[in-house]
Amino acid sequence: MTFRSLKLIDPLLRALDELGYDDPTPVQRQAIPAVLAGRDLMAAAQTGTGKTAGFALPLLHRLTLEGAVAPLGVRCLVLAPTRELAEQVYASFRKYGAHVPLRYGVAYGGVPIEPQINKLKKGLDVLVATPGRLLDLLRQGTLTFTQLQTLVLDEADRMLDLGFAADLDTVFAALPPGRQTLLFSATFPEAIRTLAGRLLRDPLSVQASPANAAAKTVRQLVITTDKKSKPELFLHLLRERGWQQVLVFAKTRKGVDQLVGVLQQQGIRADAIHGDKPQPARLRALARFKARDVDVLVATDVAARGLDIAGLPLVVNHDLPTVAEDYVHRIGRTGRAGATGEAISLVAADEVDLLKAIETLIRQVLPREEIPGFEADHRVPSTGTPASAAQPGARKSAAKPKGAKAPVSPAAPRPAGGFGPTAPDRARPAKRIPQGSVVVAAGRGAKSTAKTAAKTVAKTTARPSPRPTKKK
Ligand code: AMP
Secondary structure: OOOHHOOOOOHHHHHHHHOOOOOOOOOHHHHHHHOOOOEEEEEEEOOOOOOHHHHHHHHHHHHHHOOOOOOOOOEEEEEOOOHHHHHHHHHHHHHHHOOOOOOOEOOOOOOHHHHHHHHHOOOOEEEEOHHHHHHHHOOOOOOOOOOOEEEOOHHHHHHHHHOOOHHHHHHHHHOOOOOEEEEEOOOOOOOHHHHHHHHHOEEEEEEEOOOOOOOEEEEEEEOOOOOOHHHHHHHHHHHHHOOOOEEEEEEHHHHHHHHHHHHHHOOOOEEEOOOOOOOOHHHHHHHHHOOOOOOEEOOOOOHHOOOOOOOEEEEEEEEOOOOHHHHHHHHHEEEEEEEEHEEEEEEEEHHHHHHHHHHHHHHHOEEEEEOOOOOOOOOOOOOOOOOOHOEEEEEEOOOOEEOOOOOOOOOOOOOOOOOOOHHHOOOHHHOOOOOOOOOEOOOOOOOHHHHHHHHHHHOOOOOOOOOOOOOO
């Protein structure tokens, strides 16, 4: 199947050609025809599967062919949980829509609102926004939804995690009921299934890669140590293993700043990205990391989604996330679009419950290693995750394994929902993949989660008109 066979208009095909996209990804193959036909969509698609083009391309096609925007109007609204994701989706619309005469805008908090208001005056064909700032704009009467055709909820689970439920309800109440709605979510907890049941009308369910499954191309490893040894251990590994470009996650903003301080003192080019930093500083840090002017980018979970760094080889969890799903999102920054990546978690004894929750979620026991000189005084207990949870994987490490072992697999498999390893702008030479690492497979049970979600939605035969917020 080609993009041309999906019957997208020529200016979009031209943009795809310029970007070097040869073939649509699985999520694009499923989503594009449905969205072109005006259907609602419920998609279990992680970032890295090409989901953004999966909704952006058919929407750009329809917006180009179906009329023009009036002043203050918005024809397509994309809601995203974080500024980073909003910026990225906005950039994608501009990229894919480079040759169509449409107007795009992005709105999020933490930056002056006036330029956003000014842009809205002439109307926007596509507005990408975070829920809070969108509500500010709405309350100030700077936009209207009378022309709205499509609502896209990107990373819906994350929006709920970040406490946007009430804001979302207020936004939904302001939208015309006859619109098309597309819901993208990496995971499908009960709250998302309920939301889908309320908002979607006879949706097509798309499963681009198994929900809650770590990307198949990410080699995962736990290194056990004591809490206080983590910064030193990280420094040791950085030097010893010659890490070139590392995205590191820490639990708190303070933790992020402390680690960056330690690294900078050692002359390492490191920068931070977290919610306390003004947006321009966050964008600057990301741009410097992408340009390789910074070798280590330390982030909180707010940055875990929406960061698209081509060919990122390594993610390190300096601390495990408190929400197990965030682990999947964190490690999803690497191993994208068919490339192979590595995810290393430094785990101390007091994090064993978090590790257990992660292993249960991804249905695999993560292999463990200890680094001589950094062994844990407080031994990290076994998680007790049943051996049956382990997925086929491989271990070929020189270091003594502790904990569960997995059977050997010859090579990293290709992700179910990703691109072929030959995708032109994404392939990374195999020699950059560190040796002695672990290959894991995707989790089981994801399909049944998706089926349950689909059933919940199928039960909803009529779409209730949007309700005003019910404050709990
Ligand atoms: P997404 O999952 O939307 O965040 O996309 C992940 C990455 O894949 C982005 O860098 C896209 O530019 C890239 N991408 C999307 N679709 C394709 C395609 N059909 N072929 C090659 N790369 C793609």
